[in-house]
Amino acid sequence: MATATTPAPAASPTADERLVRRSAVARLLARPEMGAVVGAVAVFAFFAAVAPVFTQLSSVATVLYGASTIGIMAVGVSLLMIGGEFDLSTGVAVVFSALTAAQFSWFLGTNVWVGVGVALVVSLGLGFLNGYLLVVTKLPSFIVTLATFLMITGINLGVTRLVAGGVSSPSIASMDGFESARSVFAAKISFLGVRWEVTVLIWLALVVIATHLLVRTRVGNWIFAAGGDDLAASAVGVPVKRTKIGLFVGVGLCAWLLGMHNLFAFGTVQSGEGVGNEFLYIIAAVIGGCLLTGGYGSAVGGALGALIFGMVNKGIVYAQWNPDWFKFFLGLMLLLATIVNLVVKKRAEQR
Amino acid sequence: MTTTTGTSLVTMRGVGKRYGNILALQDVDLDVQAGRVTCVLGDNGAGKSTLIKIIAGRHQHSEGVLEIHGEERTLGSPREALDLGIAAVYQDLAVVPLMPVWRNFFLGSELTKGRGPARILDVKKMQRIAKQELLDMGIDLRDVNQPIHQLSGGERQCVAIARAVYFGARVLILDEPTAALGVKQSGVVLRYVLRARDRGLGVVFITHNPHHAYPVGDRFLLLKRGRPLGYHEKKDVTLDELTSQMAGGAELEELAHELEQTDADSALIADVRAAEV
Numbered sequence: 070m071a072t073a074t075t076p077a078p079a080a081s082p083t084a085d086e087r088l089v090r091r092s093a094v095a096r097l098l099a100r101p102e103m104g105a106v107v108g109a110v111a112v113f114a115f116f117a118a119v120a121p122v123f124t125q126l127s128s129v130a131t132v133l134y135g136a137s138t139i140g141i142m143a144v145g146v147s148l149l150m151i152g153g154e155f156d157l158s159t160g161v162a163v164v165f166s167a168l169t170a171a172q173f174s175w176f177l178g179t180n181v182w183v184g185v186g187v188a189l190v191v192s193l194g195l196g197f198l199n200g201y202l203l204v205v206t207k208l209p210s211f212i213v214t215l216a217t218f219l220m221i222t223g224i225n226l227g228v229t230r231l232v233a234g235g236v237s238s239p240s241i242a243s244m245d246g247f248e249s250a251r252s253v254f255a256a257k258i259s260f261l262g263v264r265w266e267v268t269v270l271i272w273l274a275l276v277v278i279a280t281h282l283l284v285r286t287r288v289g290n291w292i293f294a295a296g297g298d299d300l301a302a303s304a305v306g307v308p309v310k311r312t313k314i315g316l317f318v319g320v321g322l323c324a325w326l327l328g329m330h331n332l333f334a335f336g337t338v339q340s341g342e343g344v345g346n347e348f349l350y351i352i353a354a355v356i357g358g359c360l361l362t363g364g365y366g367s368a369v370g371g372a373l374g375a376l377i378f379g380m381v382n383k384g385i386v387y388a389q390w391n392p393d394w395f396k397f398f399l400g401l402m403l404l405l406a407t408i409v410n411l412v413v414k415k416r417a418e419q420r
Numbered sequence: 421m422t423t424t425t426g427t428s429l430v431t432m433r434g435v436g437k438r439y440g441n442i443l444a445l446q447d448v449d450l451d452v453q454a455g456r457v458t459c460v461l462g463d464n465g466a467g468k469s470t471l472i473k474i475i476a477g478r479h480q481h482s483e484g485v486l487e488i489h490g491e492e493r494t495l496g497s498p499r500e501a502l503d504l505g506i507a508a509v510y511q512d513l514a515v516v517p518l519m520p521v522w523r524n525f526f527l528g529s530e531l532t533k534g535r536g537p538a539r540i541l542d543v544k545k546m547q548r549i550a551k552q553e554l555l556d557m558g559i560d561l562r563d564v565n566q567p568i569h570q571l572s573g574g575e576r577q578c579v580a581i582a583r584a585v586y587f588g589a590r591v592l593i594l595d596e597p598t599a600a601l602g603v604k605q606s607g608v609v610l611r612y613v614l615r616a617r618d619r620g621l622g623v624v625f626i627t628h629n630p631h632h633a634y635p636v637g638d639r640f641l642l643l644k645r646g647r648p649l650g651y652h653e654k655k656d657v658t659l660d661e662l663t664s665q666m667a668g669g670a671e672l673e674e675l676a677h678e679l680e681q682t683d684a685d686s687a688l689i690a691d692v693r694a695a696e697v
């Protein structure tokens with residue numbers, strides 16, 4: 070299982086004379102993440118040319134770290150998008166998770182691992198709530214998660230002011246369990262003479278798991294079906310509602326992982342952070358070839374989208390340009406990638 | 421099949437359905453038997469779809485009695501109906517367009533191997549079975565890996581029917597499977613209906629075309645404005661009678677128009693009859 074795919078894998082068991090054999094290239098081009106592969110290579114080549122330092126191993130580690138902080142969320146968001154839904158609350162959900170862990174253990178004076186556990190439950194609960202509201206009200210996920218986005222934004226600010234009396238969470242760096250939690254969620258691993266952030270590993274592991282889930286399990290089949298045509302899916306007995314709720318819970322899990330990293334990497338969190346990041350995750354998924362309307366895409370695509378994000382973000386710094394231009398490049402990438410995806414998909418579908 | 425021909429699978433007595441203050445269906449009696457094709461005929465809005473949605477678990481009846489395998493029931497969901505061996509194939513929502521044929525074939529009833537967290541899809545086996553099942557039913561697909569939206573309407577319809585048959589449906593409901601199809605494609609689907617019948621399934625075949633219904637049907641239920649207009653055994657009714665009952669006395673103009681098209685349709689009937697023997 071080397072590649073992620075929409076369900077369009079493997080050579081056919083028996084050949085047929087009406088099947089004009091498509092070349093390996095044509096079949097590769099038909100993959101949903103193809104546009105993102107081309108984009109990633111182009112962006113890499115571009116920055117490698119304008120800033121030679123970009124190709125050094127230490128720069129690669131920095132770029133991958135930046136990519137992983139988007140990529141971890143992009144995994145959950147990509148699956149959700151393939152399942153036909155959006156989540157606008159993801160940006161603040163990450164901060165919400167970190168704030169919960171920090172303030173719970175600080176306020177009650179517990180070991181921070183207790184806070185970490187509580188944050189996990191709360192994050193999964195928030196995902197469940199999003200999914201549950203969606204299937205019960207049958208409102209579009211845009212509306213449901215816009216509402217939770219606003220509420221969580223308010224809770225983050227309000228509760229932090231109540232508990233800590235300010236806009237940042239109390240520092241938990243000296244509390245019991247902080248060091249051990251830090252060595253898990255914010256570990257640095259020496260390899261090839263460079264220090265790599267553990268989030269890169271977490272990110273890659275999530276991509277592998279998500280890809281396996283999508284392509285090789287029943288749940289993966291249900292995700293594609295729920296996003297592709299939910300009525301057809303439920304008519305043949307697919308538990309569409311449970312699948313969608315599960316996808317939101319998966320996003321909650323990703324938010325918890327990233328939230329814990331942010332908390333233990335810096336020891337404290339700003340309650341107003343996270344707003345706007347939800348779009349970065351969605352952009353990564355879209356650049357990676359996930360169809361906005363659902364039913365098509367891959368986890369690897371979302372990862373490539375995050376990688377492009379990381380490269381542009383850090384590449385601008387290495388090229389010593391003003392980072393003000395970052396958003397412009399991101400927008401341009403999004404536009405180009407989606408156009409490429411569209412063209413690739415159209416051509417692939419023609420026989 | 422264990423059921424013998426003629427066993428009642430689904431029985432309706434005085435069934436009615438209201439949508440708010442709209443009476444979509446009233447006083448319908450129906451008996452779906454194993455190894456027989458029951459045709460439901462009627463004009464647009466006559467209540468045909470409503471009738472079968474009740475049997476398929478997508479809507480619940482508001483009056484009367486629905487018996488399945490001899491037991492009185494109200495079906496809460498399509499899953500519940502499927503578990504009782506009732507499978508419905510809809511013109512519009514039979515398949516997920518972007519998914520490959522084999523994934524559609526096994527959707528909701530996927531085959532797996534391994535256990536616990538190591539449980540994965542048995543892709544090879546599903547591809548092989550899908551290909552073989554379709555071949556057995558006379559559909560020779562190029563490639564079961566192609567997205568199903570690339571198939572023709574008739575082929576798509578047949579995949580959905582083959583799927584229902586493979587998963588052991590005892591009652592097969594087809595909502596206007598031939599409505600959007602050309603003569604030849606209709607012939608393929610109608611032939612398929614007969615194969616399902618010969619396997620001992622009870623088939624409910626919805627159509628507004630008596631020329632499609634008559635050659636394959638054993639019984640005919642005519643609906644008009646939500647009410648039964650007639651319920652005939654094949655031996656008691658001719659195609660002409662069926663057609664004129666459907667059209668109604670006043671709508672002779674329409675009838676004449678319909679009859680003009682019998683050129684193509686009689687060829688179709690001959691086609692289907694040939695498959696019958």
Ligand SMILES: Nc1ncnc2c1ncn2[C@@H]1O[C@H](COP(=O)(O)OP(=O)(O)OP(=O)(O)O)[C@@H](O)[C@H]1O
Binds near residue numbers: 464466469470471628
């Ligand atoms: N969900 C619904 N809510 C309200 N009214 C409905 C609903 N579904 C159907 N109806 C009404 O019930 C009547 C019967 O509809 P139905 O879909 O059963 O007709 P039909 O015989 O299948 O027609 P067609 O040949 O056009 O498919 C129609 O008048 C329709 O407007």
Ligand SMILES: [Mg+2]
Binds near residue numbers: 468469470
């Ligand atoms: Mg209808």
